[in-house]
Amino acid sequence: MKLTIPEEELMYEGTVDCQGCGASLAMRYALKALGKKTFVVIPACCWSIIAGPFPYSSLQVPLYHTAFETAAIVSSGIKAGLEMKGIDATVMAWAGDGGTFDIGIQALSGVAERNDDILYVCYDNEAYMNTGIQRSSATPFKAWTTTTPRKYPKARPKKDIDEILVAHEVPYVATASVSYPEDFIKKLQKAKEIKGTRFIHVLAPCPTGWRSLPEHTIKLARLAVQTCIFPIYEVENGKYKINIKPKNPKPVDEYLKLQGRFRHLTEKDIKDIQEITIKKWKKLLRKEEFS
Amino acid sequence: MVKKVIYGNHAVSYGAKDARAEVIAAYPITPQTQVVELLSEFCASGELNAKFIKVESEHSAMAACVGASATGARAFTATSSHGLALMHEMLHWASNARHPVVMANINRAMGPPWNIWTDQNDSIAQRDTGWLQFYCSTNQEVYDTTLMAFKICENDKVLLPGMLSLDAFVLSHTSEVVDMPPQEEIDEFLPPYNAKYKLDLEDPRAFGSLMFPDWYYELKYHQQTSMEEALKVVEKVGKEFGDRFGRHYGLVEEYRIEDAEIILVVSGTIAQTSKEAVDVLRKEGMKVGLVRMRTFRPFPKEKIRKIASKVNKIIVIDRSISFGSEGAFFTETKACLYNEKDRPEIWGVIIGLGGRDVTVEDITKIAKKGKDGKFKINEINWWGVKL
Amino acid sequence: MEEELYEVRFHGRGGQGAVTAATILADAAFREGKDVQAFPIFGVERRGAPVAAFMRMDAKPIDIKTQIYEPDSIVVLDSTLLEVVDVAKGLKENGKIIINSSKNASEFDFGKAKVYTIDATAIAVKHGLGTKTNPIVNTAILGAYSKAVGNVSIEAIEEAINEKAPRKKEENKKAAREAYEKIRGG
Numbered sequence: 078m079k080l081t082i083p084e085e086e087l088m089y090e091g092t093v094d095c096q097g098c099g100a101s102l103a104m105r106y107a108l109k110a111l112g113k114k115t116f117v118v119i120p121a122c123c124w125s126i127i128a129g130p131f132p133y134s135s136l137q138v139p140l141y142h143t144a145f146e147t148a149a150i151v152s153s154g155i156k157a158g159l160e161m162k163g164i165d166a167t168v169m170a171w172a173g174d175g176g177t178f179d180i181g182i183q184a185l186s187g188v189a190e191r192n193d194d195i196l197y198v199c200y201d202n203e204a205y206m207n208t209g210i211q212r213s214s215a216t217p218f219k220a221w222t223t224t225t226p227r228k229y230p231k232a233r234p235k236k237d238i239d240e241i242l243v244a245h246e247v248p249y250v251a252t253a254s255v256s257y258p259e260d261f262i263k264k265l266q267k268a269k270e271i272k273g274t275r276f277i278h279v280l281a282p283c284p285t286g287w288r289s290l291p292e293h294t295i296k297l298a299r300l301a302v303q304t305c306i307f308p309i310y311e312v313e314n315g316k317y318k319i320n321i322k323p324k325n326p327k328p329v330d331e332y333l334k335l336q337g338r339f340r341h342l343t344e345k346d347i348k349d350i351q352e353i354t355i356k357k358w359k360k361l362l363r364k365e366e367f368s
Numbered sequence: 369m370v371k372k373v374i375y376g377n378h379a380v381s382y383g384a385k386d387a388r389a390e391v392i393a394a395y396p397i398t399p400q401t402q403v404v405e406l407l408s409e410f411c412a413s414g415e416l417n418a419k420f421i422k423v424e425s426e427h428s429a430m431a432a433c434v435g436a437s438a439t440g441a442r443a444f445t446a447t448s449s450h451g452l453a454l455m456h457e458m459l460h461w462a463s464n465a466r467h468p469v470v471m472a473n474i475n476r477a478m479g480p481p482w483n484i485w486t487d488q489n490d491s492i493a494q495r496d497t498g499w500l501q502f503y504c505s506t507n508q509e510v511y512d513t514t515l516m517a518f519k520i521c522e523n524d525k526v527l528l529p530g531m532l533s534l535d536a537f538v539l540s541h542t543s544e545v546v547d548m549p550p551q552e553e554i555d556e557f558l559p560p561y562n563a564k565y566k567l568d569l570e571d572p573r574a575f576g577s578l579m580f581p582d583w584y585y586e587l588k589y590h591q592q593t594s595m596e597e598a599l600k601v602v603e604k605v606g607k608e609f610g611d612r613f614g615r616h617y618g619l620v621e622e623y624r625i626e627d628a629e630i631i632l633v634v635s636g637t638i639a640q641t642s643k644e645a646v647d648v649l650r651k652e653g654m655k656v657g658l659v660r661m662r663t664f665r666p667f668p669k670e671k672i673r674k675i676a677s678k679v680n681k682i683i684v685i686d687r688s689i690s691f692g693s694e695g696a697f698f699t700e701t702k703a704c705l706y707n708e709k710d711r712p713e714i715w716g717v718i719i720g721l722g723g724r725d726v727t728v729e730d731i732t733k734i735a736k737k738g739k740d741g742k743f744k745i746n747e748i749n750w751w752g753v754k755l
Numbered sequence: 756m757e758e759e760l761y762e763v764r765f766h767g768r769g770g771q772g773a774v775t776a777a778t779i780l781a782d783a784a785f786r787e788g789k790d791v792q793a794f795p796i797f798g799v800e801r802r803g804a805p806v807a808a809f810m811r812m813d814a815k816p817i818d819i820k821t822q823i824y825e826p827d828s829i830v831v832l833d834s835t836l837l838e839v840v841d842v843a844k845g846l847k848e849n850g851k852i853i854i855n856s857s858k859n860a861s862e863f864d865f866g867k868a869k870v871y872t873i874d875a876t877a878i879a880v881k882h883g884l885g886t887k888t889n890p891i892v893n894t895a896i897l898g899a900y901s902k903a904v905g906n907v908s909i910e911a912i913e914e915a916i917n918e919k920a921p922r923k924k925e926e927n928k929k930a931a932r933e934a935y936e937k938i939r940g941g
Contacts, residue, residue: 116567118435126578134574139567141438142576144457147431150423154391154435154443155567157419161390161441166569184431187424373782373791485797505820537797538820543778544792545785637820644818723797727821 081259083109087137094127097291099281099298100200101127102255104136104171107198110265113138114166116159118152120181121145122173123207123283124200148172149185153193167196167269174201174215178236189245192273196265199238199276202283210286217306218353219346220338222286227341234353242276243312249275251311255282256298260309260320280307288337300332305358310365317365329354370548376539377402379507379546380446380472380532383514385416386554387470389444393421393432395451398484399536400474403446426451430458430469437467438575440563442518445469448536449476449490456494462529463498463591465576466565468521469529471499472514475636475687476536477722485723486536488636488688492664492696498591500530500598501664505640507544510534512615515558520605522561525597536723538637549613557612595666602663619668622675624650625657630681630739633672633701635661638687638719638726645731656735661697669704676705682714683738685731689718694748715743719751760815761906762823765808766842767832769800772893775919776830777808780897782915783907784812792817805840812906828904831855832875832892843868853903853938855892860940871940873899878933882926894920898931899938909935 087108094101100123108115117140119125125142129135143151148170156168172181177199188195204222205211212222214236225231242250249271253261261279268275280301282294289297301307302321306329309321329351333339342350374382380403384392392411394404410416419436423429426447433443447455452473462469473491477483491501500521504510510532517530534540567575579587603618610616623643625631634642639660649656659675661668676682684702686695693699698716705711717734720726730751743749763780767773774795781793792811800806809823828851831842843852843865850868854860855875863870875895885891894916901909913928920927 114569116569128574128577130578130580131574131583132577134572134577136574137572139569139572140574140577141435141567142574143431143434144461147428147434147458150393150421150428150431151435151438153421154393154432154437155439156435157391157393157421157432158436158439158441158443161417161419161436162439164439164569183424184428187428190424191422193421371785373778373785373793484799535820537794541797542792542794542820543781545790640818641820725822727824728819 082106082262085109085112087113089135089137092127092129092135094123095283095285097282097284097294098127099255099283099294100124100173100202103200103261103279103281106255106258106261107169107171107265108136108138110262111167111169111269116141116155116166116168118143118148118155118168118170120148120172120176121207122176123202124171124173126207145176146180147184148176148181149188149195149197152195152197153188156194170195170197172197172199173207174199174203175205175213178214178238186245189242189247189274189276192247194272194274196268196275196277199278200281201278202281202286203235204286206283206286218350219342221341222338230341239278243315245274246315247274247276248272248314249311251277252307252309253277253279254298254302254307254309255279256295256302257309257321264311286338288340289335293335297332297335300327300335303327304329304332304354306332306354308358308361310361315368317361317368319361319365326355326358372546372548373543374507374546375402375541375543376507376510376534377474377541378406379511380514380534381406381410382546382548383511384444385410386548386551387444387515387518387558388442388560389416389418390441391419391421391433391436391443392445393423393429393436393443394445394447395423395426395429397426397448397451399476399540400446400448400451402540403472426454427458430455430462433469434458434462434465434467437462437469438465438567440561440566442561443467443469444471446472446474448474449478452490452494453478456497459494459497459499459529466527467529468518468527468561470514470517470521471529471531472510473531473533474536474540475533483722484536486538486687487721487723488533488696491531491533492688492690494531495665495696498528499665500528502530502532502662503635503664504532504534504539505637505660507539507542507546508615509617510539511546511548512609512613512617515554516605516609516617518561519558520598520601523601524564526594526601527564528591528594528598533636535637553612557609599666599668617662619663619671621660621662623658623660625659625675627655628657628679629655630683630735631657631659631675631679632731632735633659633661633682633684633697635664635697636687638685638731641726641728642731645728645735648728648732649735654735654739664697667700667704672701672704673708676708676712677710679712681738682712683717683734683743684714685717685719685734687720689721713741713745715745715749717743717749717751724752760811760813760817762826763810763828763830764823764826765810765830765832766836766840767806767808767893768836769804769806770802770889771832772891773806773808773832776832776893776897777810779894779912779915779919780810780900780907781812782919783911786911786914787907789814790817797822805836826850828853830896830900832896851903853896853899855896869941871899871903871938873934873938875899875934878930878937882930884923884926884930894927895930895934898934902935902938903941
């Protein structure tokens, strides 16, 4: 049998993540793709815990924990230091959506504008899960969180972080899903060979925060793609390519109904989300066409 | 040996260059800009082989230095006032992670209202971040302290970051003669930083992992003992520097205190001006001396106790204020004398906030008022406040 | 005089190079073995607005770090400032004032102060320093200072120009030398 995913494991078993954690799976794939010559930088996020408390580490590569808003710039600092020491390696910032979309966006923008030579991976579980499910700017429209109660769910759409990175004209921006590991790994491997700021945004379902079943993690991540809620595409030097194109997008309801965070949605809400989703999807198709 | 007439800011730049900083990350702020401008030129021309990351904020400047230092690289930055305040979180990070980052801070008042002139509230407000703090009073000392700071901070027994402060404009924009030793001699004094702990592919470890109460406390203990150790290292490095280059430095500079009955405790450029004041008063027959505070963290308690044991009166002059309390050097000086048997009388004066000029006449008047016992005790003595 | 602290104040307009003049003078005095300081008035400099700069020299190490309130001499780079700034403020008795002006020194009255004039603008323009509307007069006026005050040699000023002038070093040195020779008054 030909394996499409590298066999090497650089993440130990037995981490302290929740059952069905998408973020944990994402890291496992990422290190398989990048290999041993990788430095990982983790700001405050679920992974600050998953990486293990002192004196343990769940990773077999050097790991630096840093402050919430600094994943990108600390990675740049590490890269600069390594370059001065003549060490050639990938420096990967590994941050959640809060540390990327919100508090970390300033430093990330600075790094991207300078095109510092780092790989930035945002594992997106669509809320502040580590602190107990508070809304972030990555939280989807109408979703419940502990700061957007069911009576007043999130009133604004998810921030389009990928377009923000594309606007920085960095060499590589990509989205990925833990349900499409070959695609994710291919993108990581491609990004590894590119010089400059590379940004990969991977959707990582969170059963705890999404109020979904742990065994639905893969299914949900796949449905997010198949409904076009989370399209899988890449932008290489400004050129868009949609990697996974559902011929007949599934209704968003199939994705939403498996998650308790959308339990309160009315029929109208679902209709609105459906319309927004398809409108955005068509826009993306046009971007691919015209880029 | 090169002697040049240069700005205090450029003394910082030359210091960082001659120390062979490897990664520099900085963000411009008045009155620090000349530091980074000249360093950019050094890096661009290849005079200094370093990576210069032109970050989007001071917070990121310190974060980049933290990252670079974690790889064992010699990291440097410079800032001032609001820039330093923005760094606050990462100052803790650098210290708690035991990264010997060196930074120059141009002492500038905090706004609002906007004020670009000097006082020490910016750096004093960072007293508990675990950084060594040095206060300079000449451009020569700025250059020398930049070199020494790396050696002190990188010492195995210290491994803490260090900040040297210089007064806005009074040093930053003032040209003075600075003597810079040949590079080979500096390299002998300050060899490359060989980090004991660093991010390493061969020995992959996690830095800064979650630590429970069962061990965190011990780390804090070690941070404190390293600070205490730094007291000795500052003196040792200052002596070695002096033996090599002819300019000796210690935790404090004692000026004409041998038979003094009253001493002034001062830091920064006011301390330098105070030397002139001491000379004037000595000519008039007053037995006055000066203790110029070079270090604020670690605070040289033993040194102060020893000096205080021989005098009757101490006047501490602060160019900062901890609102609701008093001047920072005053608090510290008093505190370390509390358990002494023969304590001198001690008063605190606050002066020169926001860059108000402090003249020789101000200092002579302060000394005389102290001698006459006319200062208020247990209260702030404001100097020249318009009410 | 040379054994004592000597302080100079420069008056100019933002962009005229008063701060550079103070720095070059300090550099020149340093070359003759003095300890020196040069600094701008501590503030926000705007192009065209009145600015001041200071220079301090002494055979002994200088400790004081204060501003200068009672200068020994004053250098005025722009005579239009005489109408808006009290340029002689604090000048020591029998101090010297060097003014960039085409007028004779006797046309100015500053009490006991000795007044010197030099048409530094004409000299600067002649040597191609700056433009007619915005001449760079700071090196020329230093030549005049050297002659008028006599505590820093013209040779040292030329050397300092070599070190500190960002460009047109030769022209700047020639301008200083010409002003040194043409200064009037005293």
